Amino acid sequence: MASLEVLAQIEAVLLWGFIATAVMTTILSGSQGLGLSRLSLPFLFGTFISANRSRATVVGFGLYLLGGWLFAFLYFLVFAWLAVGTWWLGLLLGVVHGLFLLVVFLTVLPYIHPRMATEFDGPGGERRLEPPGFMGLNYGRRTPLTTLLGQAVYGTILGAAVQFGDW
Numbered sequence: 001m002a003s004l005e006v007l008a009q010i011e012a013v014l015l016w017g018f019i020a021t022a023v024m025t026t027i028l029s030g031s032q033g034l035g036l037s038r039l040s041l042p043f044l045f046g047t048f049i050s051a052n053r054s055r056a057t058v059v060g061f062g063l064y065l066l067g068g069w070l071f072a073f074l075y076f077l078v079f080a081w082l083a084v085g086t087w088w089l090g091l092l093l094g095v096v097h098g099l100f101l102l103v104v105f106l107t108v109l110p111y112i113h114p115r116m117a118t119e120f121d122g123p124g125g126e127r128r129l130e131p132p133g134f135m136g137l138n139y140g141r142r143t144p145l146t147t148l149l150g151q152a153v154y155g156t157i158l159g160a161a162v163q164f165g166d167w
Contacts (some may be wrong), residue, residue: 017072033147090159098151
C-alpha cells in the first residue's frame, strides 16, 4: 500500500512540476516576446548541446522541462523536510531560487558555457553568445523582475499543490 502512495506522489510531482514549468516558461517567453527581457533560459541551455540555433531552442525546451521536474522534486523534498507545504512557502522558495539563479548562476554561466563570451573577453570563434551579466541585466533592465516573477509563480504553484492536497 505504501508503494502506491509513493507512486501517486511521484505522479503528482511530475504533473505539477510540468504545470509549474509550463507556466513559468510561458511567463519568461512572454516577457521576451513583449520586449521586457531578452533572456531565454531554454535557449541558453540548448546552446550547451548544439551550436545550431534552431536545434538549440528545441533541445533547450526539453532540457528546461527536465530541469523543471528535477526542481519540483527538490521543492517536494523541502516541503517534506519542513513537514509543511503552502503556497506562500512555495512563493518564498521560488523567490530564493530566482535570486540564486540571477545572482550566482547567471554570473558563473559564461565560465562554464562553451559558446558564451565572458564579461572580460569579447565574443569570438565559438563564444558568440552575450554573457547575461549580474542579475541578467545585459539582457534587459526588466530581466531580474520577470525572472523572479516566473520563479515565484513556479514555487507558488508547487506549494499550492501540496497545500491543497495533490501531494
